[in-house]
Amino acid sequence: MDARDTLQQNHGRNTVIKNSTSTESTKHTRIVQHKVLMLGDSHLKGSVVKLRSELSPKFKVFGVIRLGAGAEQIVNSSAEDLQNLHSHDVVVLNAGANDVYKNNKGVALTQITKFIQRNYGTNIIILDIPQRYDLSSSSCVNSETEEFNRQLKKIATLYNHVSLLETNLKRECFKKHGLHWNSLGKTLVVKLISMQINKVLRKELLTPVNLTWIDNALLGNVDSCSEGMIPLSVNVNVSMDSENTVSCNEEMITLSDNVNISMDSENIRNSLTQS
CATH class of the missing domain: 3.40.50.1110 (SGNH hydrolase)
Structure with a gap:
C-alpha cells in the first residue's frame, strides 16, 4: 500500500x-x-x-x-x-x-x-x-x-x-x-x-579521538595502544580518509582528509595540514 x-x-x-x-x-x-x-x-x-x-x-x-x-x-x-x-x-x-x-x-x-x-x-x-x-x-x-x-x-x-x-x-x-x-x-x-x-x-557520525592519555604521555612515552587511545611518542602522525572531518581542541580531536597531527613531549602542538 x-x-x-x-x-x-x-x-x-x-x-x-x-x-x-x-x-x-x-x-x-x-x-x-x-x-x-x-x-x-x-x-x-x-x-x-x-x-x-x-x-x-x-x-x-x-x-x-x-x-x-x-x-x-x-x-x-x-x-x-x-x-x-x-x-x-x-x-x-x-x-x-x-x-x-x-x-x-x-x-x-x-x-x-x-x-x-x-x-x-x-x-x-x-x-x-x-x-x-x-x-x-x-x-x-x-x-x-x-x-x-x-x-x-x-x-x-x-x-x-x-x-x-x-x-x-x-x-x-x-x-x-x-x-x-x-x-x-x-x-x-x-x-x-x-x-x-x-x-x-x-x-x-564523526568519531572523536580521546586525548586523556596526554598527561601520562608527558611523564613518559606510551609504547602501547589500549582502549582506543593513541600512544604519544615524541611525534605522532595520523592520517584519516575523506569520510571524516576535522576539528581540534584541547580535549577532543576529530580527524579528516589527510590530517597530520604532530606533538612533542614538552609542548602539545597541533599542526593541521591538508594535502
Whole structure:
C-alpha cells in the first residue's frame, strides 16, 4: 500500500494531516537507520511525501501537519513519537507563522525554546518562516517575521543539537496569492531539508579521538595502544580518509582528509595540514 495522507477535523478548529508509512504491508522489508519526524503548519503540507522520495530508503519519514495551528499546538504534537527518537534521528520543525500573524511571536519563541530543551536527545532542524508576498515588504507582519527569524537564529546557536534552515525563497516560489509556497517552492524547500538532514547526520557520525592519555604521555612515552587511545611518542602522525572531518581542541580531536597531527613531549602542538 502506498503512503497516503489522512485528514481529520480537530474539533472544527484546525485540520490535522497525519503522514505515515505502511511498512507492515510492503513486500520487501527495509532496514531503517534514521527516523525523520516533521512537525509544522500549512507551509509543510505535502512535504512529508516529497521528503520521503528525496531521502534514501534507510530513512523513515513521517509527520503531523496542523493547518492553521500556532507553535504551542505544533510542538505538543506527536509526543509519543518524540520519545522514541534518538541521536541518529531528526525532527524538522516549522512553527510560529500563525503566531506572528496574530502578533504573538514572543509566545511562539517561548514554545519553540521549551521544545528544544525537552528534546535534547535528538537532532532538531528548525525552518524560518517565509516572508508574505501578499503584503508589502514594509508591512508590520513582514517586519515581525524578520524579527522572529532573527530571534530564532539566536536561539538555534545556543544548542548543539539544533540548526536553523533559512529558506529565503523568491516570489516565483510562492503561489499567486503570495502566502504559501507553490510546487517549485516546496520542491526547493524539501531539497534544502534533505541536504540539511544529511549534513547533520554526517556531523553526528564523526568519531572523536580521546586525548586523556596526554598527561601520562608527558611523564613518559606510551609504547602501547589500549582502549582506543593513541600512544604519544615524541611525534605522532595520523592520517584519516575523506569520510571524516576535522576539528581540534584541547580535549577532543576529530580527524579528516589527510590530517597530520604532530606533538612533542614538552609542548602539545597541533599542526593541521591538508594535502
